[in-house]
Amino acid sequence: MPVRHTPPPPNLDVDLLRAFATLVDTGSFTRTGELLGRTQSAVSVQIKRLEDLVGARLCDRSGRSVVPTPAGEQLLGYARRILSINDEAVGRLVMPPVRGTVRLGTAEEFASQFLADILAEFTRSFPTVTPEITVDSSAVLQSGVEAGLFDLVLVKHVPGEDPGTTIWREPLHWVAKADWVDVMEGPVPLAVSPAPCLYRRFMLAALGQMGRSWEIRCTSAAVSALQAAVVAGLGVTALARSTILPGMRVLTPDEGFPTLPDSSIALVSRFGAATPAAERLMRFILDRMAIPHMSGIRRVK
Template structure:
């Protein structure tokens, strides 16, 4: 009888993904509850099984090789599906309604994939989504009108226990020609948006002359203005529409700070906890960001 080749062990893939994302065997060993030598052995087993080196030590710690980068993208999807299957069979049936808040920009990028996967594993739950600026969503959560909400860093309430899902840089986006105009024409969200504050503080701190050319309630509106060649704006790393690109020091623009995306919960309930875990897992595995 023909022997079948061995399959990929999810435990090996999970250790590989954690190392590739975090650049550390030590932190990965702590996360998976194993010794560092045991994790190293896991990676050797995986490399022997696949016949290619997957990780290399570089200037920034441990980094994936070209084969490792190829595997990383697929391992995230395998682990997400593996965890979804286990959760579906192990967790008791959850039913009811949950009210989720999200800024418009996050809703467009991530919620379609997140909610589709959640509906597949929790078909008896109805999700009601409210889109609004982060500060308004935090207020509505405090008033009991939402069960949980995504929010941008800088809008978290005092003493609020925020679960940070992702952290990365803000970017200037637009066209090179517009970015070299002085005063710099800028389009930003209205009100107390954290991105608006970060952009203005960076421009003022650099002593750069600028003017508020347009304002919008969402990133989509700001991008429309940049596509028209009227101003630059700020955005997070993600696919951009054709016609605009990332801008920076080469165009004379000041560096922008990192920012975080968080999840804030209201009073606990089974349906809200189930959705919160699903959102956290989507970001942890990279599934949410890959869908952007």
């Protein structure tokens, strides 16, 4: 009997995947073309070729910026992984090794969740690049990257309002000690970070909308200190879901605590052309955070 051979699946072109991933990062065909050295129409043709190849629409062009469709979201994780492996192989075998120091600032929330694994893998892949890490408040880091003191920062932000590429998002909850009881006629005792902390802003705005009075019982820029204050019963705070500890409970809208905006972390680079080392680390972080098991409690949409 003749042997029937199943035709092989199509190969995904690396150049098309790079155009697609860059378009998702920038939200703009024009900006993507500038970064890749192509015209806007050439980028559009590349995206159309990729859509024809996978048989699905990958980008929604109806809004002010281009965003991935559900099929595009699904492809994006694979695209970043393929690009990461391609670039690592080229970097090791073809291009001269990238050397230098990258000044990376990070908010505590991201450092405690993901940074150790990402940096361990990065230093194994690129041993001649040295990350120099600073953990500080998002406000300090944002000012620092704008002043050129950092190459990259990972900061809390409001998607669509603040600069940067959102790489991690999860629910933000009001929390208190497990046996805490709200005395409705009194002010809400709060444990907060110093202004202009984003979570502090969210909490005070929500309480103001509800007409609730409040008083600050604990102030600290360290998440661990706020966690300790809550467990000790000193006050109520807002924590990303993954940082809620045993001995705490989530406060609900039925108890008078409105739903808060999500907790989001963005990757922001300094103004101007990035150094080769900073560009390599930036791409590495974006690639790793696109992998499902590294992308937090909720995938970025």
